[in-house]
Amino acid sequence: MKIExxxxxxxxxxxxxxxxxxxxxxxxxxxxxxxxxxxxxxxxEVTVMDQPCEIDQANLNLMARSLASNPVRLSRLHRPKTLPQEADFVPLPLAAVLYHVSAQGEVWTVTSTASSPHRVVYQGRGPVSVEPAP
Incomplete structure (x- = not known):
């Protein structure tokens, strides 16, 4: 997230x-x-979601509210907070083994390997980790 x-x-x-x-x-x-x-x-001052995982989460929450159901979350992404109001993690819809974490210098990237081509889920400050949801 960032503030505009x-x-x-x-x-x-x-x-x-x-x-x-x-x-x-x-x-x-x-x-x-x-x-x-x-x-x-x-x-x-407006809080803007700039990471694909945050945008996906907001869209799923909106859809879940209209369907009156809770979406299934199989894993979660831990990343550094950029704003104090951010949650400690972002829920992800796929199993943790379907995400690949890599780092080049100070830029960390999480990609979903469930699709071809691989989809970037997060790119930014690190360290980050993906773990199974409890």
């Missing part, structure tokens, strides 16, 4: 001054209009 800081922006459009309806990061706003002016009173 978003603002509303004032910009010129068609000879008139307009305010963005959607809050954007500075990078997004500069890409759309280099002369945009940030409105500091509209600051908003």
């Amino acid at each position: 800081v978003r603002y509303s922006w004032r910009y010129k459009w068609g000879g008139r001054t307009a305010v963005s309806r959607v809050k954007m990061t500075e990078e997004q706003a500069r890409r759309e209009n280099p002369e945009a002016v940030r409105l500091d009173g509209t600051r908003e």
